[in-house]
Amino acid sequence: xxxxxxxxxxxxxxxxxxxxxxxxxxxxxxxxxxxxxxxxxxxxxxxxxxxxxxxxxxxxxxxxxxxxxxxxxxxxxxxxxxxxxxxxxxxxxxxxxxxxxxxxxxxxxxxxxxxxxxxxxxxxxxxxxxxxxxxxxxxxxxxxxxxxxxxxxxxxxxxxxxxxxxxxxxxxxxxxxxxxxxxxxxxxxxxxxxxxxxxxxxxxxxxxxxxxxxxxxxxxxxxxxxxxxxxxxxxxxxxxxxxxxxxxxxxxxxxxxxxxxxxxxxxxxxxxxxxxxxxxxxxxxxxxxxxxx
Amino acid sequence: xxxxxxxxxxxxxxxxxxxxxxxxxxxxxxxxxxxxxxxxxxxxxxxxxxxxxxxxxxxxxxxxxxxxxxxxxxxxxxxxxxxxxxxxxxxxxxxxxxxxxxxxxxxxxxxxxxxxxxxxxxxxxxxxxxxxxxxxxxxxxxxxxxxxxxxxxxxxxxxxxxxxxxxxxxxxxxxxxxxxxxxxxxxxxxxxxxxxxxxxxxxxxxxxxxxxxxxxxxxxxxxxxxxxxxxxxxxxxxxxxxxxxxxxxxxxxxxxxxxxxxxxxxxxxxxxxxxxxxxxxxxxxxxxxxxxxxxxxxxxxxxxxxxxxxxxxxxxxxxxxxxxxxxxxxxxxxxxxxxxxxxxxxxxxxxxxxxxxxxxxxxxxxxxxxxxxxxxxxxxxxxxxxxxxxxxxxxxxxxxxxxxxxxxxxxxxxxxxxxxxxxxxxxxxxxxxxxxxxxxxxxxxxxxxxxxxxxxxxxxxxxxxxxxxxxxxxxxxxxxx
Numbered sequence: 001x002x003x004x005x006x007x008x009x010x011x012x013x014x015x016x017x018x019x020x021x022x023x024x025x026x027x028x029x030x031x032x033x034x035x036x037x038x039x040x041x042x043x044x045x046x047x048x049x050x051x052x053x054x055x056x057x058x059x060x061x062x063x064x065x066x067x068x069x070x071x072x073x074x075x076x077x078x079x080x081x082x083x084x085x086x087x088x089x090x091x092x093x094x095x096x097x098x099x100x101x102x103x104x105x106x107x108x109x110x111x112x113x114x115x116x117x118x119x120x121x122x123x124x125x126x127x128x129x130x131x132x133x134x135x136x137x138x139x140x141x142x143x144x145x146x147x148x149x150x151x152x153x154x155x156x157x158x159x160x161x162x163x164x165x166x167x168x169x170x171x172x173x174x175x176x177x178x179x180x181x182x183x184x185x186x187x188x189x190x191x192x193x194x195x196x197x198x199x200x201x202x203x204x205x206x207x208x209x210x211x212x213x214x215x216x217x218x219x220x221x222x223x224x225x226x227x228x229x230x231x232x233x234x235x236x237x238x239x240x241x242x243x244x245x246x247x248x249x250x251x252x253x254x255x256x257x258x259x260x261x262x263x264x265x266x267x268x269x270x271x272x273x274x275x276x277x278x279x280x281x282x283x284x285x286x287x288x289x290x291x292x293x
Numbered sequence: 294x295x296x297x298x299x300x301x302x303x304x305x306x307x308x309x310x311x312x313x314x315x316x317x318x319x320x321x322x323x324x325x326x327x328x329x330x331x332x333x334x335x336x337x338x339x340x341x342x343x344x345x346x347x348x349x350x351x352x353x354x355x356x357x358x359x360x361x362x363x364x365x366x367x368x369x370x371x372x373x374x375x376x377x378x379x380x381x382x383x384x385x386x387x388x389x390x391x392x393x394x395x396x397x398x399x400x401x402x403x404x405x406x407x408x409x410x411x412x413x414x415x416x417x418x419x420x421x422x423x424x425x426x427x428x429x430x431x432x433x434x435x436x437x438x439x440x441x442x443x444x445x446x447x448x449x450x451x452x453x454x455x456x457x458x459x460x461x462x463x464x465x466x467x468x469x470x471x472x473x474x475x476x477x478x479x480x481x482x483x484x485x486x487x488x489x490x491x492x493x494x495x496x497x498x499x500x501x502x503x504x505x506x507x508x509x510x511x512x513x514x515x516x517x518x519x520x521x522x523x524x525x526x527x528x529x530x531x532x533x534x535x536x537x538x539x540x541x542x543x544x545x546x547x548x549x550x551x552x553x554x555x556x557x558x559x560x561x562x563x564x565x566x567x568x569x570x571x572x573x574x575x576x577x578x579x580x581x582x583x584x585x586x587x588x589x590x591x592x593x594x595x596x597x598x599x600x601x602x603x604x605x606x607x608x609x610x611x612x613x614x615x616x617x618x619x620x621x622x623x624x625x626x627x628x629x630x631x632x633x634x635x636x637x638x639x640x641x642x643x644x645x646x647x648x649x650x651x652x653x654x655x656x657x658x659x660x661x662x663x664x665x666x667x668x669x670x671x672x673x674x675x676x677x678x679x680x681x682x683x684x685x686x687x688x689x690x691x692x693x694x695x696x697x698x699x700x701x702x703x704x705x706x707x708x709x710x711x712x713x714x715x716x717x718x719x720x721x722x723x724x725x726x727x728x729x730x731x732x733x734x735x736x737x738x739x740x741x742x743x744x745x746x747x748x749x750x751x752x753x754x755x756x757x758x759x760x761x762x763x764x765x766x767x768x769x770x771x772x773x774x
Contacts, residue, residue, distance in 0.1 A: 065662065069338060128381045138383075215370045216377055221337045232338060235369025 036060070036261035043257045059262035063233065070266070072222050073229040076141065080225060081207040084145040088203045091150055093196055096158035097184050102167070111159075118152040131217060143217040144225070148206055154199045161195035162188055201278055208271050230263040327359040327619050329626055332375060332388040334671045335365030341664035345643050352636055356629055359622055363640075365667075371395060379405045386617040387627065389671055390439060392607040398708040401433040406612040407620055408436045415621055419628035422674075424697065429706045430606030435773070439610035440627045444675035445692050446606050447599035447699035450501040451575035453583055456590035458482065470596055471502040473540055483549025501597035503533040506702060509709055511721055511756050512763045516600065520703050521771065525764040527756050530748055538732045538740050545735030577691035578684035599699035603708065609670045630673040637673045642666065651679075658682040707770045714762045717755030724750045 027050075035048055039056035046053055064070055098104060099111045122130070127147070137143035165188055173183045189196070211227035218224060224232065237256060335342070342365060350361040364385075366374050375388060375395045390397045390406075400406055413420045423443065431441045452469070459466060465478040500507065505528050507513040513528035528534055544550050575595045583591045611630075613623045630636055642649040642657055643665035649657045657679040659666060669675045676689040685691065711718060728747040730736075737743040748756075 066338065066340060125377070125380045128377045132381055132383060215374060219337075219364065219366075221342075224337075229338070232367045232369060235367060236336060236338075238369070 032261045032264050036258050036265050038258055040256065040258055056258065059258035062259055063230075063262050063266060069221065069224075069229060070226075073224050073226040074270075076223050077208060077226040080141055080144055080210075081204055083141075084148060084207040085200055085204045087145065088149045088151075088154075089196055089200050092154050092199060092203075093158055093162075093189065093192075094184070095150070095155045097162055097188055099155065100159045100162040101170075114152040114155050128216060138217055139219050139223065140217070141223060144207075144210060144213045147213055148203075148210065151203070154203065158192065158195055158199055161192040165191050197278060201275075204274075205271065227267060230267055234260060234263060326354065327622055328362050329353075329359060329386045329619060329623055330362045330364060330384065331626075332364045332366060332378065332385055333667075334368050334371050334389055334394075335363075335667050337365050337367050339663075339665050341643065341648070345639060345648075345665045348644070349636065349639055352633075352639065353626060353629065356633070357622070357625060359619075359626075361626065368394075379403075382616070384616075384618075385614050386619060386623045387611055387613055390610050390612050392604060397439060397607050397610055397612070398433045398710075400612065401436075401438045401708075402710065402712075404615060406438040407615045407617065408438055409440070409613065409624065410437050412621065412624055413437070416624055416628040419624075419631055422632065426601055426701055426705065427606055427696075430601065430603050431610060432706045433708045439612035440624075440631065441606055442609040442611065442670055442673060442675065443631070443693075443696075444609065444670045445574075445576035445695065446601060446608070447695045448501065448574050448602055448605045449595045449599045450597040451579075451593050451595040452570060453579075453591055453593045454570040456592045459592035459594075466594070469594070472537060472596070474596070476540060476543075479544050479549045480547075483544065483547060487548045488550075500528070500533075501600060503531075503537070505531065505533060506600075506602065506704075508704070508763055509711065509718055509759065510725060511751060512759050514704065514767075516702070517700075518703060523703055523767050523771065525760050525767060527748070527751065527760055529744070529751065535741070535744060538735070538744060541733070541735035542737065542740040543735070550735070577695070578680065578688040581681065581683040584683075599695055600702055601696065601699040601705060602702040603705060606705075611673075627673075632674070632677070634677040637669070637675075637677050638679055640667060640672045641669045641678050649679075652682055653686075655686050656680055656682055656684070704767065704770075707767060709763060709766060714755070714759050717759050720754035721751055721756055721759065724754050 031048060031050060034050050034052055035043065036059055037055055037057070038049065038052035039054040039058060042049070042052065042054040042056075095114070099107055099114070101107060104110075121127070131143050131147070132138040135143075135146075137146070169187060170183055173187055178186070209227055211225060211231050214223075214225040214228040215231075218228070221229075237259070346361075346363040349363060353359065353361040371389075372394050375390075378385060379388070379400065389395065390400055392398065397406075419440065423441065427441055427443075427446065428437060430446075431437055431439055450472075452475070462478050462481055465481055466475075469475055469478070500513075501516060504516045505513050506516045507528055508525070511527045511529050512525050514523050514525055518524075575593050579593050580591050583593070611627055613620055613627075617623055642659065643663060645651060647660075648663040648665045649659045651657050658681070669678045676693055678689075680686060680688045724747065727750075728743065732740070732744070732747075
């Protein structure tokens with residue numbers, strides 16, 4: 001009897017603390033969404049509120065004033081994210097597989113070449129010159145995809161995963177006559193899928209959030225990524241305010257705070273939904289790595 | 294095995310298809326005429342950019358016989374992007390530059406721009422349309438490396454406030470000739486509206502009423518004084534600065550102003566008494582621009598004389614690439630841009646009837662959410678543009694007169710080489726950032742001790758080395774004059 005009350009108390013406390021923790025995580029997100037729907041007047045008078053006093057779509061109207069642009073940006077970001085992530089996973093995992101095989105003679109040297117680029121790289125200007133003058137990728141989405149494709153860190157992460165696959169498994173497959181490609185795709189790949197999913201999601205988030213490469217290499221507004229377009233729209237308002245060049249605004253009031261939050265919603269929305277679906281891989285990926293000894 | 298191969302083949306095909314899509318639309322048909330590439334600050338997200346730029350190119354073709362490729366870059370990324378374009382050795386002919394974005398003097402030092410002194414004879418109209426004083430002010434490394442955009446170049450300290458209060462407290466305001474003179478007004482206003490006013494006087498940038506001309510904070514010189522002997526000092530150690538912050542503290546302490554900064558409030562819905570009253574630079578027509586954002590009548594009055602400084606002159610310049618294949622054509626284009634009203638109005642206001650409407654011969658009104666617009670100061674000679682509705686019809690001639698009659702700064706034409714002291718400048722900037730806001734808002738009880746503390750930290754950060762180096766460079770510059 002006593003022990004059951006105690007158990008109930010324990011679970012009650014843990015429920016409450018987890019609910020509180022959940023709220024702490026969730027509230028800021030809800031707040032962002034709520035503010036994005038609040039009228040600027042109401043923000044000025046009442047501050048930020050979880051339930052908007054005055055509902056307003058002004059921020060979204062401004063953001064979607066030129067709907068084609070936002071859609072183009074979504075499209076660009078989707079193309080870059082999907083192509084980039086697929087290619088990245090493909091090449092990262094292959095590189096990881098090759099450098100993990102102890103039977104590969106140049107394993108050490110190639111690993112070193114990856115490692116070296118993590119410590120030293122050409123720097124911004126040489127990279128820019130290479131991409132624009134030699135690869136002629138200015139204003140091409142390939143510039144963004146290629147630059148962010150291989151991260152040595154991810155190669156090493158996956159290499160550790162792949163090393164967890166018993167060497168004997170690979171050897172026996174070889175004895176059965178499987179080619180290296182087949183061993184990789186039919187044995188190693190499925191066995192390390194959680195690690196690969198981890199790499200995939202971090203890469204995808206990297207591509208999704210990128211604005212800097214886009215800023216550097218893209219000049220055509222149709223090829224602006226979502227993040228860069230949003231940044232440009234926000235920056236425009238900041239700049240106009242700072243420069244006092246208000247004549248350009250043709251007298252309209254700018255929903256500044258709500259616009260900021262609306263950009264947040266537009267930017268993270270799709271990724272947050274995607275995350276819900278791949279989350280299970282993500283969590284598994286993190287734990288699997290730690291348990292293997 | 295087959296499956297993997299097919300998968301790979303498909304991936305490659307997909308990759309190539311995307312590559313082709315991305316590569317599309319780059320190449321135009323070969324054009325016989327020379328094409329000049331011109332980078333300007335502009336909003337890339339506007340829908341009618343291409344239409345207007347095509348028209349501009351046509352106009353240049355008709356008048357000069359060559360084509361123009363205008364490349365706008367958004368204000369927020371102009372500095373980063375242009376830096377890479379210049380450093381990356383890309384092909385361009387003309388770019389917009391200034392002392393606050395895509396730094397003119399640094400670019401000159403790095404050899405990015407073409408020296409124009411000898412070439413100016415090719416463009417006599419342009420050369421003669423700009424005052425000798427202004428050519429002096431655009432000099433860097435002893436030469437002219439850019440064509441300044443004519444606009445308001447004279448700088449002053451001015452106070453902007455709601456007209457309502459200017460009228461109500463007029464008797465305390467008419468004689469205001471410095472920040473300190475505002476005291477009588479603040480006492481009355483603070484008693485009538487306790488704890489509401491947002492007074493964010495950004496006096497550290499504009500200290501013309503204090504006879505201080507900052508060169509690189511904290512190094513400054515006296516605005517007025519002998520022209521053959523100029524003394525550099527730390528502006529935060531001056532009596533004038535100390536008086537300012539002590540006075541500011543008084544206002545906060547006595548409840549004349551609201552405590553704390555108001556960074557989050559937006560200008561759209563503030564009541565007049567909450568509107569921050571800023572120290573700013575006055576130019577004719579300024580009230581109209583300010584009223585457009587605050588929505589009630591505004592009064593702006595100057596509290597200092599007008600001065601022509603490097604700062605004002607180098608605020609907007611067009612420079613030519615040192616590696617440009619068509620330098621003379623580029624310069625002739627700049628002459629055209631700066632002397633043709635049609636050209637500059639096209640690039641500022643867009644197409645008549647579509648992006649703006651004429652009210653009378655010189656006044657225009659933009660349509661709501663125009664598909665094209667740009668700031669006049671980043672295109673070309675502002676005096677050739679239309680004025681906006683509400684601005685006086687003679688706003689440009691007033692401005693020009695202001696420029697012409699302005700006193701010249703003692704260091705007009707002097708450009709500081711920041712390289713030897715850049716670490717100290719950065720260190721001092723972070724100290725200033727740390728203390729600035731609290732001084733500006735008068736939040737610290739013992740302001741004097743706080744200021745001493747700041748100056749002590751500035752000493753550690755290397756203010757003495759900055760002052761010494763600036764002094765050395767100024768002396769050297771004086772010797773060459």
